[in-house]
Amino acid sequence: MVRLSKRVEYALLAVQAMAEQAHALLSARDIAARNHISQTLLAKVLQQLAAAGYVRSNRGVNGGYTLAQSATTISVADIVQAVEGPDMALVDCQGSADHECTAEHVCTIREPLAVLQERIVATLASMSVAELANAKHLVPLVIEQQH
Amino acid sequence: MVRLSKRVEYALLAVQAMAEQAHALLSARDIAARNHISQTLLAKVLQQLAAAGYVRSNRGVNGGYTLAQSATTISVADIVQAVEGPDMALVDCQGSADHECTAEHVCTIREPLAVLQERIVATLASMSVAELANAKHLVPLVIEQQH
DNA sequence: CAAAAGAGGACTAAAATAGTCGTATATTTG
DNA sequence: CAAATATACGACTATTTTAGTCCTCTTTTG
Numbered sequence: 001m002v003r004l005s006k007r008v009e010y011a012l013l014a015v016q017a018m019a020e021q022a023h024a025l026l027s028a029r030d031i032a033a034r035n036h037i038s039q040t041l042l043a044k045v046l047q048q049l050a051a052a053g054y055v056r057s058n059r060g061v062n063g064g065y066t067l068a069q070s071a072t073t074i075s076v077a078d079i080v081q082a083v084e085g086p087d088m089a090l091v092d093c094q095g096s097a098d099h100e101c102t103a104e105h106v107c108t109i110r111e112p113l114a115v116l117q118e119r120i121v122a123t124l125a126s127m128s129v130a131e132l133a134n135a136k137h138l139v140p141l142v143i144e145q146q147h
Numbered sequence: 148m149v150r151l152s153k154r155v156e157y158a159l160l161a162v163q164a165m166a167e168q169a170h171a172l173l174s175a176r177d178i179a180a181r182n183h184i185s186q187t188l189l190a191k192v193l194q195q196l197a198a199a200g201y202v203r204s205n206r207g208v209n210g211g212y213t214l215a216q217s218a219t220t221i222s223v224a225d226i227v228q229a230v231e232g233p234d235m236a237l238v239d240c241q242g243s244a245d246h247e248c249t250a251e252h253v254c255t256i257r258e259p260l261a262v263l264q265e266r267i268v269a270t271l272a273s274m275s276v277a278e279l280a281n282a283k284h285l286v287p288l289v290i291e292q293q294h
Numbered sequence: 295c296a297a298a299a300g301a302g303g304a305c306t307a308a309a310a311t312a313g314t315c316g317t318a319t320a321t322t323t324g
Numbered sequence: 325c326a327a328a329t330a331t332a333c334g335a336c337t338a339t340t341t342t343a344g345t346c347c348t349c350t351t352t353t354g
Contacts, residue, residue, distance in 0.1 A: 002149055002150075002151070002227065002231075002235055002237070002267055002271070003149075003235070003236065003237060003238075004149075004237045004238055004260075005310095005311070005312090006311075006312065006313095007311085007312085009238050009256070012256050012260075013254070013255065013256055016255060016256060017255075027329090027330065027331090028330080028331075029329095029330080035254070035255075038312080038313060038314085040313075040314065040315085041312070041313055041314085043330095043331070043332085044332090044333085046331085047331075047332065047333080050331090050332095057330090057331060057332090058320095058321085058330085058331080059319075059320040059321055059322095059329090059330055059331045059332085060320055060321025060322050060328095060329070060330055060331080061321060061322040061323070061328065061329045061330065062321085062322070062323095062329080062330080063320085063321070063322090063329075063330045063331065064330075064331090065331090076263065080149065084149075088149055088150070089150065090149070090150060090151045091150075091151055091156050107160070107182070108160065108163060108164075108182075109156070109159050109160055109163060109279065111282050112274065112278065112279045112282035113151075113159075115274070115282070116223065116270070116271070116274055119270045119273065120149055120267060120270050120271075123263070123266045123267050123270050124149070124263070124267075126266065127259065127262070127263055131259065132256065132259045135258050135259035135262070152341095152342070152343090153342075153343065153344095154342085154343085174298090174299065174300085175299080175300075176298095176299080185343080185344060185345085187344075187345065187346085188343070188344055188345090190299095190300070190301085191301090191302085193300085194300075194301065194302075197300090197301095204299095204300060204301090205299085205300080205351095205352085206298095206299055206300045206301085206350075206351040206352060207298070207299055207300080207350095207351050207352025207353055208297065208298045208299065208351095208352060208353045208354075209298080209299080209352085209353070210298075210299045210300060210351085210352070210353095211299075211300090212300090
C-alpha cells in the first residue's frame, strides 16, 4: 500500500512540533508525551533525522532537538528518505542494484514504474515542513460527520 | 515505505500483458509463467480486478481474462485501489472512520497529510494502463552498468 | 464425462514493522 | 564531584502484514 510507516509519521510529528517552536529545544520525551507515542522509538527516529542533518541534537539536562535548517527548506520527501533510507523503491527491481530483475525475470514494468516513482518523490517534495506546520493553523477546523 | 505490494505489482504485470494482447484471453497460468510469479496468487489478484470491473473473466477450457475497458481509461491508481482496497491511507487517522484519532490522540498532521494523499493518488492516476504498456516499447533499452 | 480454467475459503510461512530494554556517553546544576 | 537528565546505540522481542499454498467447488468446451 502507499502508506507511511509509524517511524515516518513520528518524524513528521516531531519536525512539525519543532517548526512551530523554532529556536526551542524539544526533548524526545516532550514530543512523545504531546503525541502519545513511544518515547524510545521516537528518539531513534530523531537520531536518524540528526544523522541526516535535518535536526540538531543537544545532550544533557535541558537538552533536546531543534531543526538544523529552516522549515521551508526541508520537505516531506527529505524526512521520508532520512527515515526510510534513500532507496525508496516502488517495486524490488528499482533499487540501486543487484535486485531480482535478472535475465529470466525481466520485469516489464520497470521503466514505467521508475517514472511513477520520480513523480511520487516529487509529490512528497512538494510539501515543506513549514507547510506541514502551518496547514494546521490555515485549514479551517471542519467538524466532520464521522470521527 | 512508499512501496507497492507484490499483489499490486502482479496486477500491473497482468493488465500490462492484457493491454498488449487486447481481445485475447490470457489465463492466469500464462501470465504467471511469463513473469515467473505465483499462479494462485496472481489468480486471486485477477479476481479482485474482475470484481472491480477492470477485467472480464471467462471460465472453462480456453478461458482467461481480458480488459473490460480500454487500456486508456484505466489508471494505475485504479489498479492499486482495486487490489489494496479503496481506503488508501498514508497514516492510520486518514481512513474512512473510527481510527485512533481520538480526543486524546489529536494528530496534528491529519489535514496536511490528507492533502498529500490526494496528490499521490493524482500522481498514480496520471499514468494509464496504456502508457504502462507502451512505455515498454517507447523507452530505449539502455544497457545499464549494474544489473 | 473428462480436462482446463476461474472462484473462493482456510491456512501457513516469511518478512517487515513496531516497540522494549539495557547500557554508555554527554551536559548541566547544586 | 555527584546526581539528574538527556541523547546514542545495539540487541532483542512481539506484533502485524504480506506472500504464498492447498483444497474444494463451479463453469465451459471438446
